[in-house]
Amino acid sequence: MDFSRSKILKIALLILRVALGGIFIYAGYVKLQDPWQLFAAGVASYDVLPMWAVEIVAKTLPWFEIAVGVVMISGYFFRTASTIICGLLAVFFTLIVRAYLQGKEINCGCFGGNEPISPLTMLRDGSMLAGAIFLCVMAYRNRRTPA
Amino acid sequence: MKVVALALAALLPCLAAGPDVNKGKVLGNPSAPITLELYSDFMCPHCKHLHEDILPAIILDFVKTGKAYLIFREFPLNIPQHALARPAANIATAAARVGKYQAVNDALFKSQQQWGMSGRLWETVAPVLTAEEQKKVQELSHDPSVLAEVQRDVDLGMRANVNQTPTVIVTYKLKQQPWSMWENYELFKGYLDGLLKK
Numbered sequence: 001m002d003f004s005r006s007k008i009l010k011i012a013l014l015i016l017r018v019a020l021g022g023i024f025i026y027a028g029y030v031k032l033q034d035p036w037q038l039f040a041a042g043v044a045s046y047d048v049l050p051m052w053a054v055e056i057v058a059k060t061l062p063w064f065e066i067a068v069g070v071v072m073i074s075g076y077f078f079r080t081a082s083t084i085i086c087g088l089l090a091v092f093f094t095l096i097v098r099a100y101l102q103g104k105e106i107n108c109g110c111f112g113g114n115e116p117i118s119p120l121t122m123l124r125d126g127s128m129l130a131g132a133i134f135l136c137v138m139a140y141r142n143r144r145t146p147a
Numbered sequence: 148m149k150v151v152a153l154a155l156a157a158l159l160p161c162l163a164a165g166p167d168v169n170k171g172k173v174l175g176n177p178s179a180p181i182t183l184e185l186y187s188d189f190m191c192p193h194c195k196h197l198h199e200d201i202l203p204a205i206i207l208d209f210v211k212t213g214k215a216y217l218i219f220r221e222f223p224l225n226i227p228q229h230a231l232a233r234p235a236a237n238i239a240t241a242a243a244r245v246g247k248y249q250a251v252n253d254a255l256f257k258s259q260q261q262w263g264m265s266g267r268l269w270e271t272v273a274p275v276l277t278a279e280e281q282k283k284v285q286e287l288s289h290d291p292s293v294l295a296e297v298q299r300d301v302d303l304g305m306r307a308n309v310n311q312t313p314t315v316i317v318t319y320k321l322k323q324q325p326w327s328m329w330e331n332y333e334l335f336k337g338y339l340d341g342l343l344k345k
Contacts, residue, residue, distance in 0.1 A: 035341020
C-alpha cells in the first residue's frame with residue numbers, strides 16, 4: 001500500500017472537514033431542541049450585543065451552523081465554508097476567553113444547555129479553532145477540490 | 148414502554164418536589180408541568196429586584212395558572228459582605244415552619260438595605276409575626292434541623308450549577324436548566340411558554 005504524504009494529508013483533511021462539519025450540525029441541532037429564548041439568554045450573558053441583536057443571533061445562528069456544517073461536509077464551496085467556520089470559531093473563542101478573563105460565571109452556550117465556561121471549554125474550542133485554521137490554510141493553498 | 152413513560156411522568160412532580168421540600172416554602176400545584184426552584188440570597192440586591200419586580204409576574208403567569216410549581220431555596224453567598232445572609236435564611240426557613248415564610252421573605256427583601264447596614268435582622272422580621280410565632284421562630288432559627296435544611300438548599304444549588312443569585316432552576320420533563328438572566332422578563336416568559344408548547 002502506498003501511503004504517500006499527500007494521501008495522508010488528504011485523509012486528515014477529510015476527517016477534519018467531516019468532524020468540524022458534524023460538530024457544527026450538532027451544535028445547531030442541540031440549540032434548536034430548546035426554545036430560542038434559552039440560547040438568547042446565553043448570548044445576552046456575554047454582554048456584547050444589544051437585546052435586539054441577541055434575538056436575531058439566537059433565532060438564526062443555530063440554522064446557520066447547521067447549514068455551514070452541511071456545506072462543509074459536502075465538500076462544495078470548501079474555501080468559503082472553511083473561512084466561515086474559522087471566522088465563527090475565532091469569534092466564539094475570543095468571547096469565551098474574554099468572559100473567562102472577566103471572571104464571568106456564565107454558560108458557554110456552545111452546545112445549548114448548561115455548560116459553564118471553564119479551561120476545558122477553552123481547550124475544546126481552541127482545538128476546534130486550530131483545526132479550522134488548518135483547514136482554511138489548506139483550502140487556500142490547494143485550489144483544487146478537497147478530499 | 149408507554150407504561151414506563153406514564154409512570155415516569157407521574158413520578159416527575161414527586162422527583163422535582165422531592166422529600167427535601169419544605170411545604171412552607173412552595174407555591175402552586177406540585178403536579179404542574181414545570182418546576183421552578185428559586186435560589187436567592189436575602190442580602191443580594193438582584194434578588195430583591197427579582198422578588199419585588201419579577202416574581203409577582205412569574206406567579207401570576209405561571210404559578211397561579213397551574214403551569215409551574217415554585218420552590219423557594221436558600222443560597223446565602225459565602226462572602227464577607229453577605230455575613231447576615233445565612234442568619235436571614237435560617238430565620239426565613241424557621242418562619243416557614245410556622246407558615247410565615249412569605250411574610251418574612253417580603254419583610255426581609257423590603258428593608259434589605261436597612262437591616263443589611265444596621266444588622267437588625269430580628270427587628271425587621273418580628274413585626275410580621277405574632278408573639279407566639281416570634282418565640283417559635285427564634286427557637287427554630289437555631290435548631291440543627293433548620294440549619295441543615297438551609298445547608299441542604301445550598302448543596303442542592305451547588306449540584307445544579309448555581310453560581311450566582313438569583314438563579315431559577317427550571318425542571319421540565321426531567322431536564323434541568325438554570326436561568327439567571329433577569330434583565331428581560333419577556334425572555335424568561337417566552338422560554339417557559341416555549342417549553343410548554345414542546
